[in-house]
Amino acid sequence: MYIDYIKETYSDKENEDINLYVQRDKGHLGKIILENIRNDIDDIVDRWWELESVGYFSSNEKFLELLKEAENLYCFGNYTSCIAVIGIATEEFSRYLADNNKIDSRNLNQEGRLKILKETGGISENTYSLFDSIRKLRNSCMHYNKQFKGLNMNVLKVEAMRALNYYKNGIKNTIQVENPDLDIIVEQLISNNKLSFNEFKLRQRNINKQKNNIDVQISPNKKNLIFQSNYYIAEIDIETENFKEMTLIDLDGGGILVLDLTLPDVSVVLDLKLEVHNVIFATLISKVSTIGLTEEWKLLSIDDVFYGKYSLV
Template sequence: MRYFDCTKFDYKDADTDELANLIERDKSAYKYSFKTWVNSEIDKITDRKWQINNIGIVEETGDFIRLIKEAELTYSLGAFYSTIALTGIASEDLCKYYAIKINHPDLAGLTQHVRLQKLKDRGELSETTHKAFDAIRIIRNECLHFNDDFKIRDHNSLATEALNCINSLKAIYKELFAASNTSYKTGEIITRIIEDFAHQQTYKTSFGDTLNQEEFTMKLRYFMADELKLDIAISDPGDKVSQAGFFRVEEIDLESSPKETTLRHIPSYQYVIVDLTEENIAQISTLDISEGETIFASIYSILDHQGISAAWRFEKFIDTKS
């Protein structure tokens, strides 16, 4: 089997004025090729994502968490060598972090094999955790040294090893720092999740962060169900949900796109953002509705592909001043 490395065409004889356009044309062709591959693999990518175990929230985080996130993403994409290597490096960094955290800084400069044994001898690691750590260390070394035995492993064997590594490491991480987890007030975790997502989107903290608003909504649903015992997936995608009652007009924003108003449902104190049509805006003007006033309204939303309410709109509303 040969290695063909020739995706980029050599335009050494091309007109300089045309060079940029030619390269952009080829990039567009590659984008199409890449999208085609992703679309053909999307079911497998998603299935692999679902094979990775959730561990909820862990308070302690070090640099190793960036590697764990990246390892999860590479596993989903089917890059199993990368997953094993990243998990092995993350495992070593996690172990160093843990040793320093529990006041054994003398172990930080040792090899992972020696460090694990000494942590076990000092009563800081159980037999089970030591074995789990050591199993990751062994497969990581085989991968990085690319031993003959490792080279001949088939795709399915690598997939199994990679998944075992990432799930085992996450379980170790959860176990080591479970005692440091805070008892949260109701709703506090939800606030933390929102703040964390905003931070990730602003600073792009690591490859493998929450992908976008869509994945964020999935994570939010998980924690709302866990903390508030509320599944925000209301019904089937495409269904229409409605709510009617008294709302306080908290804000009317005609500068945003789309134009919108923020309402607070008075009985439940829940906030909802409603997109405004030109007809709605005209009616608000005619009724002279201002921020701080109360209206009676019927609002609706068509559920998105996750069964969660998306954009809210008015069915009707009336002023309560008269």
């Protein structure tokens, strides 16, 4: 069964009013899409978690763009489309390898291309086996033969996930995973205009752990962190309208943090006549975010003040 009726032409309305009706319908359609995603969010996340990780490739080749597309299709439950795209991606990657190995594969089908890549050492025996399995599944999918048509959603899901992981492993086994400095990867993430700040924080956290063995995560058992320490006041910014904050350096534990100040906090700063270079003994609190990192630091209390100009040297 297929039922459309998502759009209305509004051909019976006055021309100057049509756009108003369309924009209102688009707004409602956006709500429907968000609702559908919310209703499926747990399954979407679980499907993403099932995919293997292969690290970092700086190349902008089409076979990597197709991988991203296939991953999105899989995570949103579009298994048939995922299998088709992975089949296309595998062929594109095979052509890329053939060109790099000076193999003229223009007149070869994917079966022949994979065989000659294996024979010439372009791919390993294991990668050949993985890619040949993808080829056979893709052919069944594209021709939509009786066997493929009979697969239920659970089997389709397994086949799509297997094809994705086969492809990712084939790439990892064939071209060297790059190991650049953390700054280079972060710069690439920042330059991606489609990447949300929350996704950036998650990827940066994992890169720090996997590349530098720096684990900044806080235990899932903790919802808040409370610290008491001596803090050097590096900056006080309470004149702006949009935000008010104080930059502190932890003299006991090390590290720099920015303290977000509420209006009552600002009153405390003014009443205590705090200045840059002073030292405060204070209690701070921060909520632990959904990725196990501290969020905004808030002031609980200032218990003592050293009013001299403390030297950090």
